[in-house]
Amino acid sequence: MSGINTVYIPLLWGGFNLVKSLGNYPAGIIADSLGRKSIIISGWILYSIIYFLFGLVNSPITVTSILLLYGLYYSLTEGIERAYIADMVAPELRGSAYGLYNFAIGISALPASLLFGYIWEKFSYKAAFFTGSFLSLSALIIFLLTQDVLRTNRKER
Numbered sequence: 001m002s003g004i005n006t007v008y009i010p011l012l013w014g015g016f017n018l019v020k021s022l023g024n025y026p027a028g029i030i031a032d033s034l035g036r037k038s039i040i041i042s043g044w045i046l047y048s049i050i051y052f053l054f055g056l057v058n059s060p061i062t063v064t065s066i067l068l069l070y071g072l073y074y075s076l077t078e079g080i081e082r083a084y085i086a087d088m089v090a091p092e093l094r095g096s097a098y099g100l101y102n103f104a105i106g107i108s109a110l111p112a113s114l115l116f117g118y119i120w121e122k123f124s125y126k127a128a129f130f131t132g133s134f135l136s137l138s139a140l141i142i143f144l145l146t147q148d149v150l151r152t153n154r155k156e157r
Helices: 006-034 036-056 060-088 091-122 125-156
Strands: none
Touching: 006 036, 006 060, 036 060, 036 125, 060 091, 091 125
16 A cells, blocks of 8 residues: 555554654643634544545655654544543543443444455455545534534533
8 A cells, every 4th residue: 555664664653652642732732722622623624634645645655644643633632532521421420421432432443443444355445544534524523413412411410
């Protein structure tokens, strides 16, 4: 796909994790000032763009650049999603909410990976990444449409 020698894969993942780690604190500051929801939305849009770009490119430098942007996506979403959960759930339900959140991520990771791999093998890596991009935008739409329901349920408690 990209022409990147497998010897460099650990270095690439190291760069990814460096960007992710360095971006966490500034992303948290930005989320505290602009609001968690807007940063989560920005992160999910970035994720969709990244997956779309992965489907388009094939040069090692471009793939490396996009992978580093992928680290930024994690900075914008991973911790901030957890903080958002804390905002949305009553304090006495936070443990259950975090458990459900992590269960949902864990239980969906295997089917998502299997679907991605199936599309890659059956069609192409491009189709797999484009599908991932489309599904992330679909998840964002669902997130946006369900916010009023969640907010209403929280106020009723």
